[in-house]
Amino acid sequence: MEEDKTLFDTHLEETWENLGKLSGLSNPLFDRTLFLMGYDFSSNIYLIRGDYCSLIDPGNDYTAFMQMLDLGIKPPDIKKIALTHGHHDHAMGGLELVRGYPGYAAAGLEVEVFLHEAGPVELKEMYSHLGFKLTELKGGETINLSGFDLEVIHTPGHTIDGLCFYHAPTKTLFSGDTVMPLAMAEPDDKAAGGSMDHYLYSVRTLLKKDVDHILPGHGGVAPKIGHWVVEETYSGLIKRMLGFEPLPLLEGAHLLAEKGLLEEALFSINKGLAAAGENIEVLEFKAFLLNDLGRAQEALEAFDQVLAKKPGDMQVFLGKGCTLMGLGRYEESLSFFDEALKRQPQSPEAQIYRGMALYLAGRLEEAMELPAFRQEFASRLKTELEKLSQEKQAKAGS
Numbered sequence: 088m089e090e091d092k093t094l095f096d097t098h099l100e101e102t103w104e105n106l107g108k109l110s111g112l113s114n115p116l117f118d119r120t121l122f123l124m125g126y127d128f129s130s131n132i133y134l135i136r137g138d139y140c141s142l143i144d145p146g147n148d149y150t151a152f153m154q155m156l157d158l159g160i161k162p163p164d165i166k167k168i169a170l171t172h173g174h175h176d177h178a179m180g181g182l183e184l185v186r187g188y189p190g191y192a193a194a195g196l197e198v199e200v201f202l203h204e205a206g207p208v209e210l211k212e213m214y215s216h217l218g219f220k221l222t223e224l225k226g227g228e229t230i231n232l233s234g235f236d237l238e239v240i241h242t243p244g245h246t247i248d249g250l251c252f253y254h255a256p257t258k259t260l261f262s263g264d265t266v267m268p269l270a271m272a273e274p275d276d277k278a279a280g281g282s283m284d285h286y287l288y289s290v291r292t293l294l295k296k297d298v299d300h301i302l303p304g305h306g307g308v309a310p311k312i313g314h315w316v317v318e319e320t321y322s323g324l325i326k327r328m329l330g331f332e333p334l335p336l337l338e339g340a341h342l343l344a345e346k347g348l349l350e351e352a353l354f355s356i357n358k359g360l361a362a363a364g365e366n367i368e369v370l371e372f373k374a375f376l377l378n379d380l381g382r383a384q385e386a387l388e389a390f391d392q393v394l395a396k397k398p399g400d401m402q403v404f405l406g407k408g409c410t411l412m413g414l415g416r417y418e419e420s421l422s423f424f425d426e427a428l429k430r431q432p433q434s435p436e437a438q439i440y441r442g443m444a445l446y447l448a449g450r451l452e453e454a455m456e457l458p459a460f461r462q463e464f465a466s467r468l469k470t471e472l473e474k475l476s477q478e479k480q481a482k483a484g485s
Contacts (some may be wrong), residue, residue, distance in 0.1 A: 089460050102154040110310040114257050114263030130304045139166040143261050152280045167232050168200045171263025172246045173207040187219045201230055203248035244286025245272040248281035258299035266320040267303040290321045310423035337369050349380050359408030367396045378410045401427045431484040435459035
């Protein structure tokens with residue numbers, strides 16, 4: 088392929104674009120990757136050059152490979168194909184390598200195709216029939232394309248078999264249809280196992296990655312704004328979960344929490360607080376969310392902020408006490424339960440939590456002096472004894 092480099096560079100601007108020049112980024116990955124923007128029923132195509140060529144999403148446009156021939160890149164030069172998912176606009180172009188050039192097919196193409204194990208059965212059969220080697224992925228693997236190691240991230244949502252490929256040294260994500268600048272894919276729940284719940288989980292996973300650059304399945308590339316693109320996609324998905332009518336921040340966060348989407352509720356709260364400034368009710372809900380998510384130290388800090396503004400709030404005393412108790416700081420938690428009981432001495436909730444802290448601190452006799460805890464303790468003990476009795480009877484009867 089080196090002998091064709093001059094021809095390749097001469098024709099580059101007419102068809103494929105060099106990612107290094109297009110993005111203004113200097114790195115071997117960008118310098119050796121060519122980008123062809125998709126249109127109509129074809130996705131973007133990425134071709135990575137090295138000792139051999141690799142494709143990430145071969146699209147669905149046979150003319151792309153005619154142009155490749157003009158550039159001096161022949162189908163036998165392509166040794167690996169990685170699919171972000173099995174939709175035709177992303178995957179069918181791989182067949183064109185053989186179907187459009189029977190002469191090369193007769194010579195025998197040695198191509199390894201990477202796709203998720205849940206990819207379309209028909210697509211796998213077509214690739215296998217052409218003699219391509221299939222490597223089915225689960226997510227978590229590392230694949231090498233033309234000398235570059237890419238982490239495989241399973242990102243279901245748009246489809247069940249969605250994958251993203253992450254290049255850690257450049258913080259670059261080949262994102263398929265999972266995240267795209269200024270656009271959002273719909274879950275294909277009828278034909279490809281798409282799911283909004285999975286979609287949220289996948290984008291939440293991507294938010295935890297250090298992403299600077301997005302190379303999407305459609306539209307232009309997004310250098311230097313990768314995290315923003317992922318965050319905007321996540322925000323858009325949350326809005327869809329809430330419906331298209333805008334809701335007040337606290338109401339929306341409560342609705343997300345009721346759906347079990349605690350991470351999404353916290354994300355919405357943080358974004359709302361950043362935009363609108365301090366809101367003590369929202370901050371209080373944030374503290375409870377953090378505690379429920381197991382982020383105890385952050386929860387304590389949030390509770391302290393609330394108590395500085397609402398020094399007599401019983402629920403906040405209970406919340407901070409529970410957080411301390413969850414950290415094993417039982418003696419410290421007691422002072423907050425005591426403060427709650429000063430305000431409502433007969434509160435069953437406060438008595439039970441104080442009793443639990445005393446019990447866990449090894450002070451059972453004091454705990455049993457609290458009527459609500461004594462009743463709760465007896466009820467739970469009865470339940471456990473009944474459970475043990477049932478298990479014993481079941482073993483005896485087997």
